[in-house]
Amino acid sequence: MTDDNTISSSPQKQTIYLDHSATTPVDPGVADVVQQTMLENWGNPSSKYQVGNAAKVVLQKAREQVAGLINAPAADLFFTSGGTEADNLAIIGTMHAARSDGRGDHFITDAIEHSAVLHAAEALEREGFRITILPVNEGGFVEADSLRNAITDDTALISIMQVNNEIGSIQPLDKLVALAKEHDVLFHTDAVQGYGKIPLDVDTLPVDLVSMSSHKIYGPKGVGALYVRDGVKIAARQFGGGQEQGLRTGTENMPGIAGFGAAAELCAQKMVSDAERINALRIQFMEWIGEEVGGDLILNGSPENRIYLNLNLRFPGVEAESLLLALDLDGIAVSTGSACSSGSTKPSHVLSAIGLSDEEAHSSLRLTLGRSSDEENLKYAASCIGKHVKRLREMAAW
Ligand SMILES: Cc1ncc(COP(=O)(O)O)c(C=O)c1O
Incomplete structure (x- = not known):
């Protein structure tokens, strides 16, 4: 600046x-946290000695900061490489888990989602899943009736964004999530554009999965997170050492994650x-x-x-x-x-x-x-x- x-x-x-x-x-204060993590707290949080333990403390603090902004328990927050990966993990991972458990293979989303959601839907379609893309009205809102009419017995997941990235429409998530819950269907929201800017509380809104991204809230690029409500099943998309409870394995991007945490904290203020x-x-x-x-x-x-x-x-x-x-x-x-x-x-x-x-x-x-x-x-x-x-x-x- x-x-x-x-x-x-x-x-x-x-x-x-x-x-x-x-x-x-x-944000310059966030950049300081990123640099400090690189230079002073460079340990691997999976290591069992002091340098690793110090990194583990940084990781836990960031998890609490990022989860805190949506009032989620830190244990239900999984760090990813950004909003795109969080969307893909939520949608493809949940649909694969649903199919293998026999909970259905129908996915519903809408026409104004980000390509991270729409292209994930296309990938599912190529794998034989059934996809419904809901229209929006001229204000850019999904109408409850159109969602109600689209839900079938084999609908496993609905994904509707919190805030649109082009026209800024804020979806009526209260109504849409309530409808999903009436039919016992899981609900994902891509909150990349709303996270840290307008409130979202997973304690009062019974949404199951929430995608977030750091670089939209004055944090570093290449880091994001997925909130997964306790008990929701997702099939992992990558395999390795078991970090992030095995859901998103790979050594954590510690400078990015620490910066994301600091940026989230600043948004809270x-x-x-x-x-x-x-x-x-x-x-x-x-x-x-x-x-x-x-x-x-x-x-x-x-x-x-x-x-x-x-x-x-x-x-x-x-x-x-x-x-x-x-x-x-x-x-x-x-x-x-x-x-x-x-x-x-x-x-x-x-x-x-x-x-x-x-x-x-x-x-x-x-x-x-x-x-x-x-x-x-x-x-x-x-x-x-x-x-x-x-x-x-x-x-x-x-
Ligand atoms: C609504 C929405 N979802 C997802 C993404 C992708 O997030 P990321 O850039 O962190 O991969 C964006 C980025 O523009 C977005 O606006």
Whole structure:
């Protein structure tokens, strides 16, 4: 971080970063914990001497910090290499266990999930499992009736995300999980975008599996976690020395895990204040952009039940990819979809699923705010957006 709260990076000196749903800059205090773990606490937590025991203490502390944020017992938390692995382990592991126990081979998810879930579903389908992909409404929400109608006697698992990464819709998990429980079906939620930002309490929400990722909460990349409710059976996806109770074996990524723990702890302290501050900024930011572009913009998705940091804006007549490149030259980082699908020419599957045409999807920009956002950098970003939107519209009119 620099004094003016922007992020310095090479080759550009300063970036106004508006893509916090793709990743977040590591908090300096978290980076200190990562470094300290590498330099001072480098032992293997499986070793039985003092250096190993010290590492075991670090591992346990991080497990408590990460689990604590969803009010889960530390013993039900399994570290992974990130959200993608947590999703795959939850979905493929649970479905394999269900099939071998004769509990069914039907999996239900929805059309706006992250590719970590949708591609895991496709992999299951290739193995002969039955898959149902639920539609969402124009706000980006799964409707309880459509879930109710999809559940059959052989449904073993439902996976519906907590918060969508492109349009920020917060799913009505209370209703959807209750429905699953009525039918005795396991429920997984990909909480990668909501974890640490909005509350999720596994004591009050009877969800069975929760995926989390460190790099979305100002922690290091390449580390995540899966919460597995006690008693839920999952078939391991890899085999080795038996770490993480054998569910996710391999020597633990200790610097990453310690950093993830520290980042989770920070979220516990800042969750309310971050939400209040960033939500107020987001509302102002949208107003400023509206003033700069002359009002012709549309918010994709729902204004209600949307995570406080997300704006997904449509600028009719503007090719969003050109806007992204122009803003990049001004030192402003934004996205036209999820980071992993950026670079593809296909319209976002999320925007298509909420009913946007290809043209509408291609004129949509995702702006996601975070701790580095402030009035000054957002005002500047709004003026740059206005300048480029007007210019691109003029060019399109020729
Ligand atoms: C909703 C969602 N799920 C899963 C992932 C994948 O997480 P990771 O990058 O830690 O593998 C992401 C990352 O963009 C995401 O937004």
